[in-house]
Amino acid sequence: MLAYPPHPDEPITAVCAATYYADLIPAFAFIFRVENTGTRFTVYATEQHRWLINSTYTLTIAEHNSEPGRVPLRLSTDEAGFLHHCLGLLAQRWQDAITEAEAGAQHPATDEPASPGHLNIEPTPAGYQAIAGRFRDELHRVQDLLRRLDQLQPTTPDTGTQTATDADAGAS
Known part of the structure; x- marks a missing residue:
């Protein structure tokens, strides 16, 4: 248990703690640790170097799209x-x-005939x-x-941190 609960408006960040090849699904598993809450979660991706060990990523919540073929887009x-x-x-x-x-x-x-060869x-x-x-x-x-x-006008300035979302890979 944490000494102080995180502020509800504070950005949630997670550190990529480990990675391994997931045999049951042909994918790479990335284990993230949320420092504010002490929780962990795993994200699967087809790219081996999708996220880097010990790098910090900002988590975002995106609505589940009921429309196939649409993905959330995050831009600076x-x-x-x-x-x-x-x-x-x-x-x-x-x-x-x-x-x-x-x-x-x-x-x-125009009913002009084409020049020869054209x-x-x-x-x-x-x-x-x-x-x-x-x-x-x-x-x-x-x-x-x-x-x-x-x-989709951004409401906060770009901090330059990378983002991990459900659109990038399936979260578990």
Whole structure:
């Protein structure tokens, strides 16, 4: 038993105390010791050097995703800002491509024969509209990612510590 219980708002850290190859499951087992509570737990991973012995990791609680194929993402403030910038540039490029495709749909199709040895692959106005529709779908996907990223604004500054979560490996 600990002399003082940990403060509920204090970050929980764990030290990787040991590792071994788990024979029953083809994985490496990492034993962590939570210093605030004196408890231990084991995490299994396929990578032998996923966590380092005697290194300290910050534990986080993530909601269990009922949607298959989704994983929690943890970013530093700088990483989130960079990702937001890149997604913004990508959204602008999709918008530019939509504008070009819609402009292509407005001009009449040319019936000029292709020069010898070449093909004329100019889309029809309907083809340009279909292309613009697909570009618009991609733009909406990027805009959705931007909205999700905006909802995940970090509330604390990045401390530079590494993170172990359920998304990285199955915890036991």
